[in-house]
Amino acid sequence: MKKNGFTLVELITTFALISAIVIVLVQLVLNVKNTYEKLGVKTELLQTQGTLLDKVYTSLLTKNVQIISYCGENCLEFYYQNGTSERLTVDRENKIISFGKHTASFLDLVKISSLETSISYAQKELVNKEDAIFEIHIPVTVSTIHDQDFGIHVIFQYNQNMVSIVK
Amino acid sequence: MKKKQKGFVLVETLVVSLLVLTVLIFLFLQLNTINLNYQKSFRYNTVEGLYSANNMKVYILKNGYENLVKEMNEKKSYIDITNCQNSSLNNTSQCSNLIKALQIKKILFTTDNVESLLTQNEVFEQKFLDFMKYMKTNQENKYRLIIAFENDTYATIKF
Numbered sequence: 133m134k135k136n137g138f139t140l141v142e143l144i145t146t147f148a149l150i151s152a153i154v155i156v157l158v159q160l161v162l163n164v165k166n167t168y169e170k171l172g173v174k175t176e177l178l179q180t181q182g183t184l185l186d187k188v189y190t191s192l193l194t195k196n197v198q199i200i201s202y203c204g205e206n207c208l209e210f211y212y213q214n215g216t217s218e219r220l221t222v223d224r225e226n227k228i229i230s231f232g233k234h235t236a237s238f239l240d241l242v243k244i245s246s247l248e249t250s251i252s253y254a255q256k257e258l259v260n261k262e263d264a265i266f267e268i269h270i271p272v273t274v275s276t277i278h279d280q281d282f283g284i285h286v287i288f289q290y291n292q293n294m295v296s297i298v299k
Numbered sequence: 300m301k302k303k304q305k306g307f308v309l310v311e312t313l314v315v316s317l318l319v320l321t322v323l324i325f326l327f328l329q330l331n332t333i334n335l336n337y338q339k340s341f342r343y344n345t346v347e348g349l350y351s352a353n354n355m356k357v358y359i360l361k362n363g364y365e366n367l368v369k370e371m372n373e374k375k376s377y378i379d380i381t382n383c384q385n386s387s388l389n390n391t392s393q394c395s396n397l398i399k400a401l402q403i404k405k406i407l408f409t410t411d412n413v414e415s416l417l418t419q420n421e422v423f424e425q426k427f428l429d430f431m432k433y434m435k436t437n438q439e440n441k442y443r444l445i446i447a448f449e450n451d452t453y454a455t456i457k458f
Contacts, residue, residue: 138308145312167334186346258390287401
């Protein structure tokens with residue numbers, strides 16, 4: 133007599149194996165999608181950070197800063213030896229940080245904190261060497277990317293006799 | 300009448316499914332490895348890290364670079380300047396302030412070729428060694444700084 137169909141054991145085993153394959157496939161696809169989305173956001177933020185940092189450091193290192201002045205809660209103005217000046221401003225509401233003529237707009241999903249500064253001095257004043265540090269911090273964070281700050285953190289070494297900080 | 304064997308179909312299904320499952324798991328693991336390495340590379344030589352390294356380079360050039368080179372020529376493979384207490388450096392309080400402001404976890408002054416450092420597993424963390432392996436070295440510039448930051452990023456700059 134001819135037997136048609138499959139046994140129960142065969143069916144259960146087949147379904148179990150196919151389920152395992154589908155689960156692994158779905159995990160793989162979700163992983164790739166998640167990674168792709170996160171990397172897109174991260175790349176853009178790192179590019180923006182890099183460009184801004186480059187602009188700020190290039191000016192500070194090449195233009196002979198004479199005065200750093202506070203022009204508001206989220207504003208710093210740098211005056212150079214050649215008579216020009218540049219402003220670093222933070223517009224938290226519109227997610228914009230500008231330095232001089234350069235403006236960087238951030239994605240809506242970022243959070244920009246207030247501009248913070250601090251100064252530290254070496255133990256003794258020196259004549260022709262850097263003996264103080266001016267720190268500028270503007271943290272920029274994204275809720276979906278933990279433990280990473282895409283903000284502006286500038287460390288400027290200067291000589292106290294050559295650069296004035298005006299509050 | 301010939302009896303038809305049914306057991307053979309289950310074996311076929313098992314074999315094919317196991318094969319497909321193995322290939323998928325292999326793909327999944329490979330993708331994870333690629334992703335991990337890609338994530339790692341985001342932490343190497345970041346723009347912020349490079350400018351921080353440049354800050355330290357500027358400090359060293361003005362405060363004891365020649366002394367460090369002399370010390371290295373006494374057949375040392377590296378000088379650890381994290382604590383700034385190295386007697387070759389001047390103005391060590393500026394150094395300490397810089398290390399703190401730049402959030403540096405470890406900073407080494409080494410030769411451009413770091414092969415001798417790669418075997419020192421008990422001295423350096425594995426992540427630091429991984430970065431050193433990743434660095435491209437040549438003999439053109441003689442010395443470099445290798446820096447590990449508190450935020451788990453790494454940077455290197457040549458003199």
